[in-house]
């Protein structure tokens with residue numbers, strides 16, 4: 001997969017992209033992540049990408065020209081037709097199903113703009129899907145783009161070692177869209193808290209049953225809003 005990110009702050013991506021699973025996925029060629037600075041497409045030598053708002057008011061508004069020019073340049077850098085995503089709080093809410101859907105693409109372009117002051121023609125004129133990472137406002141799309149990249153890349157085949165498998169992640173199909181079951185490791189007793197006996201029993205079928213039950217109980221307790229689509233029969237009374 002190739003992921004291009006258009007941003008005014010490429011330096012914000014340095015640490016997350018050069019650590020842990022995202023670093024390894026790039027090193028072994030599972031994903032190619034390319035950052036392009038929108039400011040390189042500024043029309044003048046002052047590298048200005050924003051201007052005063054028409055109609056007056058505080059702050060500066062990001063001009064559409066550099067964003068469009070940058071996107072047109074990046075689109076031509078690689079052959080597959082990309083899925084273009086604009087990170088904005090007005091977008092469709094990002095979730096695990098969306099991450100799974102995006103992980104099947106061969107090419108994504110993520111556009112991270114400043115939150116305040118985005119010329120409306122960027123939203124209207126770009127043939128882009130709008131995606132939000134939640135109902136809150138952050139200062140720009142950079143952290144949102146990193147969340148999308150992280151959630152998508154961990155789903156790419158080979159990105160995780162077997163021991164880190166995403167199969168039973170919370171919200172994934174294998175747990176019916178609910179929460180992941182509890183996990184334990186050594187020691188068997190820690191500050192008086194014991195590992196459940198069932199996990200030490202070696203009965204794989206029973207462990208599987210226990211985990212399913214735990215997923216249901218935890219989801220009911222902590223995220224009942226997730227239950228209806230998972231266990232529709234239980235909730236139709």
Ligand code: ADE
Nearest residue numbers: 087088089132133138144
């Ligand atoms: N930019 C600012 N807030 C955002 C959000 N919640 N999701 C995506 N992009 C954003």
